[in-house]
Amino acid sequence: MVLSLIGIILIYSATYYSAAPSEHGLYSRQIMWLLVGLALCLAIYYVPLRVHEVLSFAYYGVILILLGLLLVTSGETAERWFRLGPFSFQPSEFAKLAVAIALARYLAFRKLDYERFSWVFVMLIIIGIPAGLVLVQPDLGSSLVFFALFFGVLIWTGMPLNRILLMITPLISMLAAIHWFSWGIFFLLLLVLILISRLTVVQGFFFFILNLGFGMITPLLWNKLHGYQKMRIIIFLDPGQDPRGAGYQIIQSKIAIGAGGIFGQGFLKGSQTKLNFLPEQHTDFIFSALSEQFGLIGGIIVVGLFGWLFYKGFSTAYRARNAFYSYIACGLMSVLVFQVLLNIGMTMGLMPVTGLPLPFLSYGGSSLLFFWAAIGFLMAINRDWQEY
Amino acid sequence: MTDAAVDRRKYNYRFIMLTVFGALAVIAVRLFAMQVISTDFYKKASEMNGIRMVPILAPRGLITDRNGAILVKSRPSYSMFILPYEVENLDTVVSRLSPVMGQPPEDIKEKIKLGWQGKFQPIRLKRDVEFGTVAYIEEHNLDFPGITFQVESTRQYPADNMGSHIWGYVGEITEQELTRPKYAGYVIGDIIGKEGIEKQYEEQLRGQNGFKYLEVTAAGRILGEFPERPRLNPIRGSALNLEIDWGVQKIAEDELRARGSGAVVAIDVRDGGIRALASVPDFDANAFSGVITPDEWKAVSLDPLHPLFNRAIKGTFPPGSTMKIFTAAAGLEYGHISPLTRFDSCAGAKRFGNRVFKCWRKEGHGSLGLVDAIIQSCDVYFYQLGVRDGVGDWGRMSKGCYFGQKTGIDLPGELPGLAPDQAYFNKRYGDAGWTKFLVVNLAIGQGEILVTPLQMAAIYAAIANGGDMYQPRLVTRIITPDNDTTEFAAEKVGRLPISAQNLAILKEALKGVVSAPSGTAHQAAVKGYSVAGKTGTAQNPHGEDHAWFICYAPAENPEIAVAVLVENAGHGGSVAAPVARRVLEQYFGVGTDSTIAYNPVN
Numbered sequence: 001m002v003l004s005l006i007g008i009i010l011i012y013s014a015t016y017y018s019a020a021p022s023e024h025g026l027y028s029r030q031i032m033w034l035l036v037g038l039a040l041c042l043a044i045y046y047v048p049l050r051v052h053e054v055l056s057f058a059y060y061g062v063i064l065i066l067l068g069l070l071l072v073t074s075g076e077t078a079e080r081w082f083r084l085g086p087f088s089f090q091p092s093e094f095a096k097l098a099v100a101i102a103l104a105r106y107l108a109f110r111k112l113d114y115e116r117f118s119w120v121f122v123m124l125i126i127i128g129i130p131a132g133l134v135l136v137q138p139d140l141g142s143s144l145v146f147f148a149l150f151f152g153v154l155i156w157t158g159m160p161l162n163r164i165l166l167m168i169t170p171l172i173s174m175l176a177a178i179h180w181f182s183w184g185i186f187f188l189l190l191l192v193l194i195l196i197s198r199l200t201v202v203q204g205f206f207f208f209i210l211n212l213g214f215g216m217i218t219p220l221l222w223n224k225l226h227g228y229q230k231m232r233i234i235i236f237l238d239p240g241q242d243p244r245g246a247g248y249q250i251i252q253s254k255i256a257i258g259a260g261g262i263f264g265q266g267f268l269k270g271s272q273t274k275l276n277f278l279p280e281q282h283t284d285f286i287f288s289a290l291s292e293q294f295g296l297i298g299g300i301i302v303v304g305l306f307g308w309l310f311y312k313g314f315s316t317a318y319r320a321r322n323a324f325y326s327y328i329a330c331g332l333m334s335v336l337v338f339q340v341l342l343n344i345g346m347t348m349g350l351m352p353v354t355g356l357p358l359p360f361l362s363y364g365g366s367s368l369l370f371f372w373a374a375i376g377f378l379m380a381i382n383r384d385w386q387e388y
Numbered sequence: 389m390t391d392a393a394v395d396r397r398k399y400n401y402r403f404i405m406l407t408v409f410g411a412l413a414v415i416a417v418r419l420f421a422m423q424v425i426s427t428d429f430y431k432k433a434s435e436m437n438g439i440r441m442v443p444i445l446a447p448r449g450l451i452t453d454r455n456g457a458i459l460v461k462s463r464p465s466y467s468m469f470i471l472p473y474e475v476e477n478l479d480t481v482v483s484r485l486s487p488v489m490g491q492p493p494e495d496i497k498e499k500i501k502l503g504w505q506g507k508f509q510p511i512r513l514k515r516d517v518e519f520g521t522v523a524y525i526e527e528h529n530l531d532f533p534g535i536t537f538q539v540e541s542t543r544q545y546p547a548d549n550m551g552s553h554i555w556g557y558v559g560e561i562t563e564q565e566l567t568r569p570k571y572a573g574y575v576i577g578d579i580i581g582k583e584g585i586e587k588q589y590e591e592q593l594r595g596q597n598g599f600k601y602l603e604v605t606a607a608g609r610i611l612g613e614f615p616e617r618p619r620l621n622p623i624r625g626s627a628l629n630l631e632i633d634w635g636v637q638k639i640a641e642d643e644l645r646a647r648g649s650g651a652v653v654a655i656d657v658r659d660g661g662i663r664a665l666a667s668v669p670d671f672d673a674n675a676f677s678g679v680i681t682p683d684e685w686k687a688v689s690l691d692p693l694h695p696l697f698n699r700a701i702k703g704t705f706p707p708g709s710t711m712k713i714f715t716a717a718a719g720l721e722y723g724h725i726s727p728l729t730r731f732d733s734c735a736g737a738k739r740f741g742n743r744v745f746k747c748w749r750k751e752g753h754g755s756l757g758l759v760d761a762i763i764q765s766c767d768v769y770f771y772q773l774g775v776r777d778g779v780g781d782w783g784r785m786s787k788g789c790y791f792g793q794k795t796g797i798d799l800p801g802e803l804p805g806l807a808p809d810q811a812y813f814n815k816r817y818g819d820a821g822w823t824k825f826l827v828v829n830l831a832i833g834q835g836e837i838l839v840t841p842l843q844m845a846a847i848y849a850a851i852a853n854g855g856d857m858y859q860p861r862l863v864t865r866i867i868t869p870d871n872d873t874t875e876f877a878a879e880k881v882g883r884l885p886i887s888a889q890n891l892a893i894l895k896e897a898l899k900g901v902v903s904a905p906s907g908t909a910h911q912a913a914v915k916g917y918s919v920a921g922k923t924g925t926a927q928n929p930h931g932e933d934h935a936w937f938i939c940y941a942p943a944e945n946p947e948i949a950v951a952v953l954v955e956n957a958g959h960g961g962s963v964a965a966p967v968a969r970r971v972l973e974q975y976f977g978v979g980t981d982s983t984i985a986y987n988p989v990n
Contacts, residue, residue, distance in 0.1 A: 114396075152404070155400045155403065155404055156397070156400065156401075156404075157397075158396035158397040158399075158400055159396075159400070160396065161399075161400065161403060254422065254430065255430050255433045255434050256430075256434070257419070257422050257423065257430070258422040258423060258426055258427055258429065258430020258431070258433075258434075259427065259430045259431045259433070259434035260423050260427075261423055261424070261427040261431065262423060262424055262427075291419070291423065292434075295423060296419055296420060296423040296424060299419045299423070300416060300419065303412055303415055303416055303419070306412070307409065307412045310408050310409070310412070311405075311409075314401070314404060314405060314408070318397075318401050337408050341408075341411050341412075341415070344415050345411075345415065348415070348418050348419070348422065350414070350415075350418060
């Protein structure tokens with residue numbers, strides 16, 4: 001854990017600095033945030049985990065109130081931040097933490113019956129409320145993070161995978177419903193899945209109706225998406241469609257990564273970065289800036305460090321004997337994994353542009369604080385893995 | 389937890405790990421594919437991204453006179469630009485610029501508005517800024533944020549508007565011109581010849597633009613030249629050697645200016661080379677080739693004297709009495725008269741049909757033979773000769789002598805004039821709609837017939853050289869930057885349909901016009917040289933008549949022909965002939981004032 005700390009600080013500072021010339025002074029603020037983050041990490045490490053067990057629903061309540069307040073105060077224009085003097089913070093980042101704790105608290109003190117789905121719906125509600133509040137901000141990317149958290153934890157409960165797959169079916173139904181033909185094939189597969197899952201008749205019927213309903217939502221939802229959100233999906237499918245506009249980010253990001261080569265163009269020497277062709281290079285596209293300057297080697301080191309962190313995180317969760325601890329670790333790791341994969345995938349054109357920051361590397365105080373807090377929890381859980 | 393649950397958790401844990409590391413592996417493979425396998429593709433894309441190719445305009449070719457004196461050249465000059473993104477307070481900067489540029493702030497702001505292409509695009513405020521101004525602004529650069537200078541090539545023409553109608557002027561290509569196939573390969577901002585030699589020889593003068601590669605940011609901000617791509621230097625345009633004799637040209641223009649407006653064309657009778665081509669009023673080609681304000685343009689284009697109008701090649705006038713030798717040629721050539729034929733004697737006027745036609749000399753000329761009739765320019769004689777020729781033969785002769793046709797000079801926009809003949813009148817008035825007395829007016833060069841000064845010079849040159857019609861030309865030689873030389877040989881268009889014998893009669897008469905006691909153009913006489921010529925007066929329904937004098941010299945062994953037209957000046961002999969004399973004196977290097985100093989532009 002300590003090693004990972006050092007490693008991450010190294011990458012973080014090096015990479016962060018490299019992106020700094022475009023926005024002078026931001027890096028010093030980020031260093032300050034880092035110090036705050038480290039302090040938070042240590043504080044969490046030294047606070048007994050039992051405290052959170054007691055306070056878990058209180059956290060959840062506070063964050064709901066904050067998100068609600070944001071919604072009320074923001075008025076006409078969409079707001080994601082609370083402003084406190086010179087600083088602003090995104091409650092959605094802290095919501096991730098609160099939700100992970102609340103979810104863990106709920107699951108840890110319940111006997112889970114895999115044959116029934118009622119507790120899954122409670123999970124969905126616990127996550128759905130803050131996710132919905134974030135979604136209407138509107139922040140599609142962050143709301144997706146909550147669902148990553150949901151599925152990560154759900155898998156962690158030991159729920160059979162075919163059942164989990166069944167639970168995703170409404171979402172697949174929505175995607176498949178783009179075309180009548182694909183939707184038809186989807187329903188054939190769904191029937192097979194329902195049969196092999198040995199559900200009760202009521203459950204099977206319920207899922208069938210659910211899928212039918214979600215599938216029909218698709219056209220309605222598509223029309224409700226914001227113009228830029230629709231554009232992002234279209235552009236993800238075909239970035240060449242609009243090389244000057246929305247597809248520009250993906251194209252420039254891919255150029256930056258590809259031009260990096262094996263060894264990179266050198267610190268502060270990436271032309272895409274230097275000449276500002278790379279959009280949002282200190283936030284969403286920081287991985288592209290890194291890859292341009294440090295090449296394959298830099299990219300692999302970062303990916304490798306993340307991989308190591310993933311491994312340590314999940315094995316901590318796996319090892320922990322206390323279910324509450326384990327669920328917290330898994331929930332936080334789900335968020336981390338999801339953001340890392342989505343962000344890096346996005347910079348390489350593997351995922352749509354969602355505007356999610358890369359954990360630890362991207363500029364942004366709230367995000368950094370969240371991930372350092374997560375590290376604090378993981379370290380504490382790692383320490384107390386033998387506790388019941 | 390039950391054992392089954394633990395097993396399931398183990399199973400799901402492995403599933404999560406597999407998924408997560410599978411995804412990381414996909415990312416790593418993708419990184420490898422992009423950064424190792426296709427890195428060249430992306431590197432190229434990245435390089436092209438940040439580089440903008442900016443043309444370096446090639447300096448246009450030199451223009452020299454026949455003696456190699458440089459008349460028009462391209463010189464480096466400073467152009468002033470403003471970079472909007474560096475200007476915080478535009479009003480302050482503009483108000484400081486105003487006295488330096490000598491322009492009101494509103495005009496400067498207007499220019500910025502017109503040239504605006506985004507805040508990172510420099511806007512040209514002024515071409516050819518004086519060095520003093522450049523130095524002043526550079527010294528006080530803190531007071532002038534965003535003002536930069538670039539060295540550009542500027543055309544430098546001779547002072548005092550000299551020769552402006554020969555070279556014309558250059559200017560930035562318009563959007564409309566860009567669409568023409570002639571200008572394929574040109575881009576916005578290119579300078580092209582708009583008139584005169586500059587336009588005619590655009591292809592040769594233009595040269596080849598070079599390029600420099602600038603590193604730019606996504607927003608278009610220029611960071612400097614791209615170090616890894618050397619600039620491609622431009623290739624200067626080819627040099628043109630003109631047939632023009634600069635001394636003769638200057639005299640022609642000076643003499644014309646002293647007399648108002650008109651044109652002079654001096655042409656080498658032996659090969660058609662143009663020694664001088666003057667049209668007055670004229671314009672400042674230097675000003676026209678820079679940035680011209682709408683007011684300046686208005687002033688020139690709305691000038692009632694039309695300074696942009698090249699009278700030498702586009703001005704069409706009735707030839708007046710200078711036409712008489714062709715009426716005579718028709719009579720001799722088609723057997724209507726002999727040199728000794730006499731008509732009814734001149735009493736100052738004669739009636740044809742129901743109209744009385746006057747002679748210019750009220751008291752009349754009495755009875756004259758052909759040669760004397762030409763020398764004294766007796767109208768009554770030529771009225772009768774014209775009637776004898778008839779419209780048919782008269783028209784045949786004038787057509788045969790290349791009236792009504794472009795001479796083919798290497799300048800854009802030449803007009804052919806008008807040489808009416810039987811077919812023309814049949815078409816215009818119907819087969820029976822006109823009387824044979826139309827020819828009475830034509831015989832003395834009035835009426836429908838229209839000629840340009842250039843045509844008269846070229847046709848008289850053909851008379852002088854024994855009947856060979858040459859295509860007049862300004863450029864004798866084109867020299868590329870690699871010293872490849874293209875010479876333009878004299879180009880014979882054809883022969884005048886006049887026999888040598890008859891030509892000799894006409895030339896004898898033309899000589900008499902200047903030298904005989906009764907001749908009309910004594911004022912054209914040049915000491916030591918015999919001059920042959922003909923005066924004329926072109927009736928002008930809009931005002932005072934135009935004065936013609938067309939001549940060649942030396943009469944016995946002609947070298948040069950000169951056509952002079954002075955607008956609204958009355959009689960040819962007294963106004964136009966002295967201009968021709970001064971041109972000839974300069975050409976032969978004789979005369980009262982001696983020749984003018986040879987003083988081409990430095």
